[in-house]
Structure formats: C-alpha cells, structure tokens
Amino acid sequence: MPNILFEKCAISGIGETAYVRGSGKSETALQMEASLRAIADAGLSPKDIDGVIPYATGSAVAEDFITNFGIADLRLSATTPLGGAGCIAAVQNAVGAIVAGIANHVLIPIGRNGYSGARIGSRVQQLPQFRTVGEFEMPLGQIAPVQLYAQMARRHMETFGTKSEHFGKIAVTIREHATMNENTLMTEPLTLEQHQNSRMISDPLRLFDCCLESDGGAAIVISSGERARDLKSKPVYIMGIAEGHPDSPSAITQRPDMTTLGTAKAAPRAFGMAGVDHKDIDVAEIYDCFTYIVLCQLEDLGFCKKGEGGDFVASTSLGLDGPMPINTHGGLLSQAHIIGMNHIVELAKQLRGEAGKAQVRDAKIGLVTGYGDMGDGGVAIMRA
Amino acid sequence: MEIERIRPSLNEDTKPYWDGLKDGRLLFQKCGHCGTIRHYPRQVCSECFSMNVEWIEASGKGKVHTWAVSHHAFHPFFKRDLPMTFVTADMDEGVRVCARLRGDGVIPSIGMPVRVAFERLDDDLTVPVFYPA
Numbered sequence: 001m002p003n004i005l006f007e008k009c010a011i012s013g014i015g016e017t018a019y020v021r022g023s024g025k026s027e028t029a030l031q032m033e034a035s036l037r038a039i040a041d042a043g044l045s046p047k048d049i050d051g052v053i054p055y056a057t058g059s060a061v062a063e064d065f066i067t068n069f070g071i072a073d074l075r076l077s078a079t080t081p082l083g084g085a086g087c088i089a090a091v092q093n094a095v096g097a098i099v100a101g102i103a104n105h106v107l108i109p110i111g112r113n114g115y116s117g118a119r120i121g122s123r124v125q126q127l128p129q130f131r132t133v134g135e136f137e138m139p140l141g142q143i144a145p146v147q148l149y150a151q152m153a154r155r156h157m158e159t160f161g162t163k164s165e166h167f168g169k170i171a172v173t174i175r176e177h178a179t180m181n182e183n184t185l186m187t188e189p190l191t192l193e194q195h196q197n198s199r200m201i202s203d204p205l206r207l208f209d210c211c212l213e214s215d216g217g218a219a220i221v222i223s224s225g226e227r228a229r230d231l232k233s234k235p236v237y238i239m240g241i242a243e244g245h246p247d248s249p250s251a252i253t254q255r256p257d258m259t260t261l262g263t264a265k266a267a268p269r270a271f272g273m274a275g276v277d278h279k280d281i282d283v284a285e286i287y288d289c290f291t292y293i294v295l296c297q298l299e300d301l302g303f304c305k306k307g308e309g310g311d312f313v314a315s316t317s318l319g320l321d322g323p324m325p326i327n328t329h330g331g332l333l334s335q336a337h338i339i340g341m342n343h344i345v346e347l348a349k350q351l352r353g354e355a356g357k358a359q360v361r362d363a364k365i366g367l368v369t370g371y372g373d374m375g376d377g378g379v380a381i382m383r384a
Numbered sequence: 385m386e387i388e389r390i391r392p393s394l395n396e397d398t399k400p401y402w403d404g405l406k407d408g409r410l411l412f413q414k415c416g417h418c419g420t421i422r423h424y425p426r427q428v429c430s431e432c433f434s435m436n437v438e439w440i441e442a443s444g445k446g447k448v449h450t451w452a453v454s455h456h457a458f459h460p461f462f463k464r465d466l467p468m469t470f471v472t473a474d475m476d477e478g479v480r481v482c483a484r485l486r487g488d489g490v491i492p493s494i495g496m497p498v499r500v501a502f503e504r505l506d507d508d509l510t511v512p513v514f515y516p517a
C-alpha cells in the first residue's frame with residue numbers, strides 16, 4: 001500500500017526574481033515578488049493562499065502575507081528551522097497539512113539579500129541551532145560553516161582518499177550548467193585548473209568550492225494534486241519526501257561519524273515513499289553550499305557507497321550528457337544562493353519541460369535535496 | 385580602534401567549563417548516575433536521562449580526528465592570526481575537543497597524538513589549545 005502522502009500533493013506554481021548582487025529591494029519585497037509570480041504561475045489569486053511557511057530566520061512572517069495579500073482566513077503558519085534543508089522540510093509540512101485538510105494552498109517563500117545584507121558568515125552566530133558552536137568554537141576563531149565543513153572534508157579525504165580534484169569536477173560541471181541559464185550570477189565557464197588555483201578559504205576547501213552570496217527571491221505553491229490538476233500550470237507531484245537530522249546535530253566536532261549527514265536518514269524514507277529506485281532518477285538538484293557537501297550527499301543518498309563519492313564523481317558524468325545531470329540551473333555554487341528554493345524551482349521546471357538550454361531530455365522523475373544547519377538533510381522525489 | 389574579540393555567551397550549564405579553563409584545567413561533564421562522560425556541556429545524560437552531573441578533570445591527551453587550516457578570517461579579530469590550524473581530537477576520555485594547534489610548522493594528520501595547553505587571553509577568557517604530544 002502506498003504511503004498516505006504519496007502523490008497526494010503537487011507544486012502548483014513556481015516563481016523567481018532576478019538573482020543579482022545588490023537587489024536594491026528589501027528581503028520582504030523579494031519574497032512578495034517571488035510569491036506573486038508563483039501564485040500567478042499557478043493561476044491562483046493571492047487571497048487563495050491559506051497557508052504560509054516563511055523562512056525560519058528570514059525577514060517576513062506569515063502576518064506579512066496576510067497583510068499584503070488581504071488573506072481573510074489563513075489556516076497555517078509555521079516555520080522549519082533547518083537552514084538550507086528548511087525548504088524541503090517546509091514542503092513536507094505543507095504536504096502533511098494539506099492531506100490533513102488544514103490548508104488548501106500553502107505558499108513557501110524565500111527572499112534574501114545574502115550579498116548586500118548581513119553576510120552569511122556573520123549571522124550564523126545569532127541562530128539558536130548554532131549556540132553550541134557559538135559558545136565553544138567561535139571564540140577560538142572557528143566561526144563560519146566553511147571552517148567546520150573543511151574539517152568534515154579533511155576527514156573524508158584522509159579516510160577514503162577523496163581529492164580536491166573530485167570537488168573541482170563538481171564545481172566545473174555545475175558552472176557549465178549555470179552558463180546555460182539566463183538568470184544566473186556566473187556566466188563564464190570554470191576550468192579544473194582555475195578551481196585548483198583558486199585561493200584556499202579553509203584548507204582543504206578553496207574559493208570555488210564555496211557557494212555564492214547573492215540577492216534574490218524564489219517561491220512555490222503546494223496544493224493538493226486534485227486541485228492542482230485544475231490549475232494553470234502542469235502539476236509536479238511529490239512522490240516521496242523526508243527530513244533527517246544527523247547525530248550530534250549542533251556540534252559537527254562531536255559527531256560520531258563526521259562524514260555522514262542527516263541526508264542518510266532522510267533518503268531511505270523518501271525513496272521508500274516514492275517507490276522508486278536510484279536508477280529511476282533522471283535529474284537531481286543537490287544542495288551545493290560546498291562541493292564537498294554534494295559529494296557527501298551523493299553517498300548519503302545511496303548513489304554510491306560511503307567513501308566512494310570521489311571515484312563516483314571521477315568516473316560518472318554529472319553533466320547533461322550523463323545518466324543523472326545535477327544542478328542543471330547552476331546551483332548555489334554558480335547560479336545564486338536562494339537557500340535551495342532555486343533547486344526546487346529548477347526541478348519543477350525540468351519536470352514540466354521548461355528548463356531551456358539545460359533541459360534534460362525525457363526528464364520524468366527527479367530528486368531535490370536541501371542541506372543545512374551543520375548536517376540537517378531534506379530529500380524530495382517528484383514527477384510531472 | 386581595538387576590535388572586540390568574540391566571547392562565549394556562557395550560562396549556568398557551561399560556566400564550570402570556562403572557570404576550569406581559567407584555572408588551567410580541562411573539565412568534562414560526567415553523568416552523576418551512570419558515569420557517562422559528555423562534551424560539550426549539556427543538561428541531560430542521553431544514556432540514562434539523569435540531570436545529575438559532576439565535573440572531572442580531563443587528561444588533556446588525545447589523537448587528531450580531523451583538522452583544517454583557515455586562510456580567511458570570518459571576524460576581523462582573527463586576521464592577525466592567519467593562517468590558523470584547527471584540530472578536532474579524540475580525547476582519551478572518549479569525547480572530542482576542537483582547538484587551535486600550536487607549534488611551528490606542524491602539519492597534522494589523523495591519529496597524531498596531541499596534548500592540551502591553556503592560553504590566557506585576558507582576565508575573563510582562557511581557551512584550550514593543542515600541541516603535538
């Protein structure tokens with residue numbers, strides 16, 4: 001018997017603003033702009049929205065949407081504080097709420113000035129999820145996620161023989177995809193040599209192993225499959241979805257296995273719910289705050305065994321000519337850092353056949369991940 | 385203008401740890417019921433759920449679990465310290481400690497023995513550091 005949530009809900013609308021450095025707009029305005037586009041894409045009125053799950057540490061709360069849209073009876077306001085896994089977690093919550101009859105059309109907006117506003121490195125200390133790192137590691141000089149992830153990457157490299165060139169191949173492929181996209185910060189190709197010559201930020205992670213800081217907004221509307229079928233755009237059905245939290249979630253340094261993310265717990269649940277196998281995935285949008293995190297997720301998702309990510313990346317094309325192209329929009333590494341909502345939007349475009357130059361031929365089933373807060377993972381599997 | 389350093393926002397649960405460092409002692413929490421040692425300090429023993437806790441002085445000895453070298457400071461205070469080598473060590477007590485590695489030109493590797501020392505930064509703050517053992 002299929003899972004009670006299997007294909008019950010769909011992405012009914014998607015919307016994005018321009019992705020730029022220096023938006024000149026407030027973060028809330030970016031969210032409103034992206035939301036209005038997603039709602040129009042669905043063919044709904046803003047007043048039809050009866051659930052909102054705003055970004056947990058963002059500028060806007062559900063009340064802002066009630067006020068701006070004149071929503072008469074909002075039935076669901078929630079947040080999902082999982083950092084970059086928060087968007088997938090929000091979809092999971094929306095699906096549960098819709099199937100339970102709590103809401104009909106749930107809006108999930110993201111909007112941020114990651115470039116022109118407070119820099120990412122400087123604001124993590126304020127988050128309760130980072131309190132432990134904030135107390136015990138930041139006073140020593142270990143402040144930004146890249147410094148922690150460098151220690152994870154080093155452990156992987158020394159334990160399994162993973163190389164910086166493996167990270168480089170991920171960066172080069174994702175950049176190639178960004179150059180096919182019109183709404184992207186990075187427009188020029190990247191070579192492996194450029195990657196290898198880029199400056200060390202936190203050894204072993206180089207500049208081109210790190211995501212961009214950018215401004216922009218993106219949003220989706222989740223509706224029941226039944227309602228979505230009658231709306232304007234082609235529904236993208238949610239086949240399987242799950243979130244997973246790693247052991248020692250608040251301190252990477254204390255994590256028993258530093259090379260395994262919460263993704264490893266979410267993946268079997270998402271695949272099980274979807275009832276599909278890894279070979280069925282035609283396209284994958286994998287949260288790419290850092291190249292290493294992509295490699296680690298490929299393992300935790302089960303596309304290869306733990307420790308074999310380096311060989312997998314070296315021997316398999318992750319590009320449009322390969323069996324499973326990844327990050328066809330350019331990802332956080334080369335398109336923009338929109339907390340992974342740009343990954344969800346891109347997967348919907350791929351499955352709707354609207355992905356332009358980077359369209360994967362016959363993309364029927366796709367996977368998208370979220371990752372954040374030092375190890376939380378989200379996995380969703382969808383079809384149009 | 386002098387740049388303010390980042391200070392720990394300690395509370396009732398964690399103050400003994402910082403007070404220990406000021407005295408030149410590395411303290412870990414030990415469950416007052418089942419004896420499990422834990423770090424970083426927290427409220428409940430995840431083995432037996434007891435909230436009784438005692439503090440034990442650690443041996444200060446461990447082996448490198450992983451490491452990284454920061455070439456970019458994410459706070460202006462640390463610019464003068466670049467590059468900074470961070471080591472996370474498996475301590476003899478079974479928990480991990482993350483600290484800067486001291487010692488000229490030392491390149492760590494997994495399994496390398498280290499020992500804890502203490503650096504007094506000012507009257508209010510002493511931090512742990514590692515030296516090769």
Ligand SMILES: [Zn+2]
Nearest residue numbers: 415418429432
């Ligand atoms: Zn106990």
